[in-house]
Every structure is written in structure tokens, then in C-alpha cells.
Amino acid sequence: MIVTKGLRKSFRPRRGAATVDAVRGIDLDVAEGRIYGLLGPNGAGKTTTLRMLATLLPPDGGAATVAGADLRTDPGEVRRRIGYVAQGGGTTDHATAREELVLQARMHGIRKAEALRRAEQGLAAFDLTEFGDRPCRTYSGGQRRRLDLALGVVHRPKVLFLDEPTVGLDPRSRAQVWTEVRRLRDQGMTVLITTHYLDEADALCDRIGIVDHGGIVTEGTPEQLKQQISGDAVTIGLTDAGATARAAHVLAELPCVRRLEALPEEDGLRLHVDSADTAIPQLLRALAAAGLEPDHVQLQRPSLDDVFLALTGRSPVHS
Amino acid sequence: MKLARDTWLVYQRQLLLMARSPAWLAVGLLQPLCYLLLFAPLLTSALAASGAHSTADAYRIYVPGLLSALAVMGGLFTGFTLLGELHAGIIERSRVTPVSRVALLLGRALRETTALLVQSLLIAVLAIPFGLTVGFTDLLLAMALLALMALMASSVSYGLALLVPTDAALGPVVNTIAQPLALLSGTLLPIALAPAWLRTAASWNPCYWGVEGMRALFAGHLDAPEVWRGLLLTGLMTVLAVAWAARLFARRIR
Numbered sequence: 001m002i003v004t005k006g007l008r009k010s011f012r013p014r015r016g017a018a019t020v021d022a023v024r025g026i027d028l029d030v031a032e033g034r035i036y037g038l039l040g041p042n043g044a045g046k047t048t049t050l051r052m053l054a055t056l057l058p059p060d061g062g063a064a065t066v067a068g069a070d071l072r073t074d075p076g077e078v079r080r081r082i083g084y085v086a087q088g089g090g091t092t093d094h095a096t097a098r099e100e101l102v103l104q105a106r107m108h109g110i111r112k113a114e115a116l117r118r119a120e121q122g123l124a125a126f127d128l129t130e131f132g133d134r135p136c137r138t139y140s141g142g143q144r145r146r147l148d149l150a151l152g153v154v155h156r157p158k159v160l161f162l163d164e165p166t167v168g169l170d171p172r173s174r175a176q177v178w179t180e181v182r183r184l185r186d187q188g189m190t191v192l193i194t195t196h197y198l199d200e201a202d203a204l205c206d207r208i209g210i211v212d213h214g215g216i217v218t219e220g221t222p223e224q225l226k227q228q229i230s231g232d233a234v235t236i237g238l239t240d241a242g243a244t245a246r247a248a249h250v251l252a253e254l255p256c257v258r259r260l261e262a263l264p265e266e267d268g269l270r271l272h273v274d275s276a277d278t279a280i281p282q283l284l285r286a287l288a289a290a291g292l293e294p295d296h297v298q299l300q301r302p303s304l305d306d307v308f309l310a311l312t313g314r315s316p317v318h319s
Numbered sequence: 320m321k322l323a324r325d326t327w328l329v330y331q332r333q334l335l336l337m338a339r340s341p342a343w344l345a346v347g348l349l350q351p352l353c354y355l356l357l358f359a360p361l362l363t364s365a366l367a368a369s370g371a372h373s374t375a376d377a378y379r380i381y382v383p384g385l386l387s388a389l390a391v392m393g394g395l396f397t398g399f400t401l402l403g404e405l406h407a408g409i410i411e412r413s414r415v416t417p418v419s420r421v422a423l424l425l426g427r428a429l430r431e432t433t434a435l436l437v438q439s440l441l442i443a444v445l446a447i448p449f450g451l452t453v454g455f456t457d458l459l460l461a462m463a464l465l466a467l468m469a470l471m472a473s474s475v476s477y478g479l480a481l482l483v484p485t486d487a488a489l490g491p492v493v494n495t496i497a498q499p500l501a502l503l504s505g506t507l508l509p510i511a512l513a514p515a516w517l518r519t520a521a522s523w524n525p526c527y528w529g530v531e532g533m534r535a536l537f538a539g540h541l542d543a544p545e546v547w548r549g550l551l552l553t554g555l556m557t558v559l560a561v562a563w564a565a566r567l568f569a570r571r572i573r
Contacts, residue, residue: 054415076417084415090408094339095332106328107416151412 001159001190002030002053006062009048022048024214025062030207032158035181035191037205039198039308045214046194047087047163053192054084054161067158067190080108083152087163089144090151093137097128097147100136101154108155122150126180142173149180153189160184162193166200178204198304208304212312226302231258232276233302234283237268237295244269250290256282267295276301325419329426337430347438351389355382355446368512375450380509382446383461383533386439388506390465391526393438394472395497397431398480398489405484420569425561428473435469436462453537461536464549468529471557478564481571504530528552 007026010019023045030036038046051057053066055075064071067081091100101119102112110118123132126146131139139147145165152160165181166174181204185191195201201208202222209219218225236251238244244267251271252260256279259272273279276299287294337343362377371377404410413423443451443458453461476493483489503517504510504526510518521527532549540546 056411056414079415079417082415084412086408086411088408090412092336092407092409094336099332099335103328103332104412104416107325107413107418109417155416 001032001034002028002036002064002066002192004028004053004062004064007049007052007059007064008061009045009052009057009059021214023052026211026214026216028209028216030190030192032190033185033188034206035185035193035204037201037208038192038194038211039196039201039205039208039304040194040211041196041312044211046196046211048214049211050084050161050163050192050194054082055079056084080155081158083155083157083160085148085152085160085162085165087167089148091136091144091147094135096133096135097123097139097150098132100147100151104151105154110155118154122154126150127176140173141169142176145169145173145177146180149177149184153184157189159190159192162191164194164196166195166197174200198308202304210308210311217311222304225304225307227274228307231272231274231302232279233300234271234273234276234280235263235268235298235300236271236283236287237266237298238292239295240267243267243292246290247287247292247294250286250292251283254282254286322419322422322425325422326425326429328418329413329422330429331426333427333430334433337434343434344437347389347393347434348441351385351438351442352445354385355442355449359449366508373450375452378446378449378451379453379537380534382443382451383537384506384509384530386442386461386465387468387504387526387530387533388501389439389442390435390469391472391500391504391506392497393435394431394469394474395476395493395500397427397473398476398493399486400431401427401477401480402484402486402489405480421565424474424477424565424568428470428477428561428564431473432466432469436466439465451537452539454539454541457536457539457541460541460546460550461533464529464532464536464553467550467553467557468526471525471553471560474557474560474564478560478567481564481567500524500526503527506530509534525553525556 004026007023008021009023010021012019026045026049028036038049040046048057052059053064053071055071055078059072066078069077069081071078098119101122102115105115105118106112123129126149128143128146128150131143136144136147152162162181166177169177181191181193193205205222207219207221208225209216210225211217218228220228236247238247241264244262248260248262248269251257251269256273257271258274261270263270271283280297280299284294284297359377359381360374362381363371363374366377366380371380410423439462443453479492480489483492503521503524505521510521510527513521528549531545532553535543535545535549
């Protein structure tokens, strides 16, 4: 649905200053009906990438196809097929949500009667009916964000671009935005979001591309990315020191165990495995065969924080 | 067809917003009314050389200049509204739709033109009790001429706002352009009173011909050459200004 090849953009911050390569060759391939996240710190080139794909910035080089239309030769067709929600939204303070929705639909060439219907549906779908006829300046951050989303999809685009969709929202509004975005994906829409929140990328995206210094450092599902770094950790508690020693002996033989540490203070073992999902049954089977019964089994998955730190050498929010 | 539809769409929205915060009308009327009440009476004697023998005569010379200045100044400062919309992301939201780029510009410039016409009509009507006399056809043509001037000035202002996209920088630029433009078009006093070199300089001012046409219309000389010359030249300048701004708008904003 979105394919890019070597997409590039540089800026000259001031006249006479050296150019800054904001995006230096991004390759993307986003499948239909997926949520794809561009994850990276501020200034990594996420927004520039999104703005190029949304026809707002002409790329300096590379090629892209968005929803089947060529970005460079046919930006008009791309515009017809996409929705775009900027980081700061873009609603008029003195207009109501209904008026904004009707105008947005009309700007997409939809006739008046149909635009009115779409506005009504949009208000209902994004839980805004109650405020639909109040001016936007009276909205809370969450309501405004839901209106931005409703505006982005009022013409039923194939692809939706969301730039940092939950910045500045309280946890409840944030969860609500996630729910809405998942709902759009489940209706078949392809969503490309940028975020610098690891938990957002983890919870919301089907695939993630980690962006740093204008390029994609690595790419995959959240699970794959986490495995790529450290795998899972499984802690097994046993009844006493003797049992722990015997368990260590048995488990170290298993091929799925990459590394084993003893935790002598709590009569336990920490095992590093590629995937806990498949390893835990094997571990338990091996223990049972040796006549050992674990006290408890605890699973620790690595967070995307660990992934990001390992790949870029810093944490995404505080960089 | 699409251009007309899209322009109407943008224009309608702009009118709605204008009607929702009507403070602009009061603010827009206050200053011209002060000029009308506190400055124009001074002119009776000052304009004696141009054939003004009464307050009514002075108004006939002064009011068309005042209205022209209003149209040009009001138009030139409307770029700030566009900057506000650019910063709020409203223009960007429109840009990601297939809406006509020229319509985004024209719909806004026409809003400004409408606002200035409403103000001008009110001022003209308010000047009648003070002795202004103007025929209906003359007034109609004068309004057409004003509309062209306002459209021209707004387009130029939008173009400038795209070239100089910060409030702090746009202000001085607009002021620098507006002052000689106003002085050299004879909005305060007729250029006919000026020395020859000043009159030559004025004839190169795109607003000068409009102001001359306005004066002829308010003097009741419907068939004077200044009228058609003013309409023609101002019309031409307006087309050029709109084309320039639209090109800039389309290029900056793709």
C-alpha cells in the first residue's frame, strides 16, 4: 500500500548555511490493512518522511507509491486516496466539528447532501455527537484529537497518515485514540504513524521501523525487534539449593537455552531463551523428567526501550 | 467549474467565520469615521484650490480617497490572517485534499473584498448626512472599482505573507510598501495639487488610477475618461496580482 525506495530530503536551515539531510534514503514497504509505526527520537526524520508521503514536501530523490499512485508524477491522485492528520491538528477555533467535517468532505469533492451524512457518521463514529455543534475552541485535547481523526478519514481514504497522534494527551484519551486507530485498521485502512513513544509503537503497531539520523535502522514486528536484541528471560524458582543445582545441570543441556545464570539468594535460575512461548513447555518437561518441580516460573520480555537503546545508544524520549 | 465551486466553498467558510466574530466591523469602521468627522472639515479651506467651496465639496474629494485608502490598506494587511491560518495548520489540512490551490487563495481574498465593501458602503451612507451626494450608478461603479482595489491589495498581501512568513518580518515589509503607495495615489489630497515630478511619479502607482476614477465617480462625472481608465488599469493590475499570488501559492504549497 505504501512503497518507498531511497526517499531523500535535505533542508537549508538559513540562506547560505550548509544543507541538513533530514531524510537520507528511506525504504518502506507497508502492507494493506496494517498499522506501521515510524519510531524514533525528535529530529530523526519521521515527520519529514510523513510529510513527503502526504504530498506536502517534494522529495529531493527516490521514489514512492502511495495507495497505488505515484508520489512524484501524480500527487493529486495520492491526495484523493490518503488522509493526513498533522501533529498539531488543523481545526478552526470558531467553527464547529460538524462544519469542519462537512467542509473537509466538500474539499474532497463530495456533494453537499452526502457531506452532511458523512459528517453525521463521523461525529457518531468518533464519539463526538454530543459536542458536534459546539465550536472547536471549547474542546478538550482528547475531543480535538478525535475530531482530527474523523476529519482525516471523512472521505474514506485507503491510507491514513498520523503524525504523533497522542502527544500531549492524558492516558485515557490516549487509549481511546489507540482504539479508534485499531478500528480503522480493522476496517481495512492502512495506517502509517510516527511516534517517539515506545509503548505506543509496541501496543499499536503491527510493524515498526526504527528511524534514526534520517534512515531506518531496523524493521520488523514488535516481537521480532525485541527478540533481535535480547530474547526473553525466564526465571524459575526451586525449593532448595540442591534442587537448584540439579535443575541448572539439566536445563543447561537444552538447545533452547542460550545462557543460564544462578540466583543463589532465592534458590532460582534465570534463563535466556529466544522465545519464551516455545521454551517454557520444554523447560517444564525437562524438569519433570528429572523429577523436579518448580516453585514458580516468571517471564520477562524485553521492552522496546531495550531495543532502541541497543540500536541507537540512547533512549528515544530523552535525546 | 471546479475552481468556481472550490472558491465558493472556501469563500462561504470565510464568510461564516467573519459573521461569527463581528468585532472586525466595529474596528474597521472606527478609524475611517474619525477621519470623516475630525479631519474632513479641515479640508474645506485646504481644498479651495481644487474647487471646494463647502464641506459637501470637500467630502466629494475626500471620501473617495478615504475609501480607496481603506481598500488598499485593509487588503495589504490581510496577509496576517493567512499567516495565522498557516500557523494553525488550517492551510496544511486543505493542502492534503484535491481542492483547487487558486480557490484557497481567491476564496480568502474575496472574503476580504466583501468585508471592505461592507465597510465602504456604510461609510459612504454615513457621509450623506454631512453633505456627500453621489448618484446610484456612480456609487455602484465606485464599489466595483473598490472591489478590484481590495482584491488586488489582498492578493499582493497573501503573496508577501508567503515570501515573508513571520509576523515580525511581514509588518515592516507591508508598511514600507503601503506608505508610498498611499501617498502617491493621492488618497489624502488630490495629486492634481502636486508639482509635476510628483504627478509623473504618481502615474506609475498602480493605485493612482483607481483613486482618480473614484474621484470622478463621486464628482458625478460618469463619462469622464478617468472612470474607464481607472476600471481598466485597476482590473489589469488585479489580474496580475492574483496571478502572481496564485502562482506563488501553488508553488509553495504544491
